[in-house]
Amino acid sequence: MSSNVEYMPEEYAIETRNLGRKFGKFEAVKGVDLTVPKGTVFGLLGVNGAGKSTIIKMIMGHLRPTSGEVRILGRALGEDLVEIRKRVAYVSENRYLYEWMTVAESITFTRAFHATWDDRKAADLLKRFSLPPEKKVRQLSRGNRARLCLLLALSFNPELIVLDEPTSGLDPIVRRDFIENIVSEIAEEGKTVLFSSHIVEEVERVADYVGIMDEGELLLVSTIDEIKSSYKRVRYATNGTRPEVTGVVGVMMVENGRHEQVLTVQGFGDETMRQLGERGVKNPEVLPISLEDIFVSAVRAERERRASL
């Protein structure tokens, strides 16, 4: 199903094998093989509760997997956590900040942990975000807390930036700050970004690769361009009789209009068109399909498949 480009192992910033996590009997993550090539932006897309955060916590070493392994920047997570932490930034809604410190103190404090800290970048972001240096963290608005987290994460020039639902609950202005800065980071050579989101628009804007997750499984991994060229919508007039199209290769969904039929097709190609011709479909029109629609059909098709087992 995935049409991933082949990369050499050392080209991966993140590599998980059969990564799984159970909470009691509940399987939050089910044997996920996730590979994020270096220098790319990977968007992990899924509804709330799909297992995105659980995967990210395991990747960051905050949660122990119940199966499988994780390699970050070519190193096994279990063996090299300290070294990895120096090169990886993590931003999440729940990232810990010291409430009693001021903004300036938080920066000085975090700076001490990183040999690669970039003072100019920190000063630049402080200005760009209009953060008040003398204000205590506990007095900051939600948006400014998020901005401070982003500043602390980006200022030590990490090779890998991991963001767990970075914009969830933020207003459009802060959200835009986040996206613009992530874009600006990835324009720099070699940086890798993994971020999770349930907002399709965001993933489509900034991701090179998208991974669609549902119920603990990775359903689909591909580049956005490949997904969009492999999924198509086919529309045609029915002229009184509806062609029987169930079983045609790749057809995921059939919608019936008054005078037309609309198919959602995965792995669209000449074979699809040939089979549709055999079923009596005339003058089909092939239309592009939005990532949101692809996401919905992929999740629905998988849930239907499971329900029928």
Added chain:
Amino acid sequence: MFIKVDPSNDVPIFRQIVQQIKTAVAMGRLEPEDPLPSVRQLAVELAVNPNTVARAYLDLEIEGVIYKRQGAGTFVSGRGVEMSKNERRRVLRELLEKALVEGLNLGMEEKELRETFERVLEKMMQARTPETVGR
């Protein structure tokens, strides 16, 4: 330069950028030798992945709408205007398609759609006549 991308649109983002730059050239909002923003600038401005902008620029370059000058940046080429006819047709086709789908959804048949189109067009042309004669 006014470019607006809509990720929820069915059309891929790089193609939206391509189409809007072409339209801007066709309408004369961008003229030959006008500079375009750098890939990075436009990516940050639109809040999209820089690779997406780079891909759009590459397509436009291959089609001869824009060209790169070593070290100086990206510019609109002279021959971009030739496409205006195709671009105009594309825009119109998309708009007509939307209207026709609406008509079909309302249960109209082909004959009625055609007649309505003809009537609307006729009325518009009539309304334009005095102006055209006056020139």
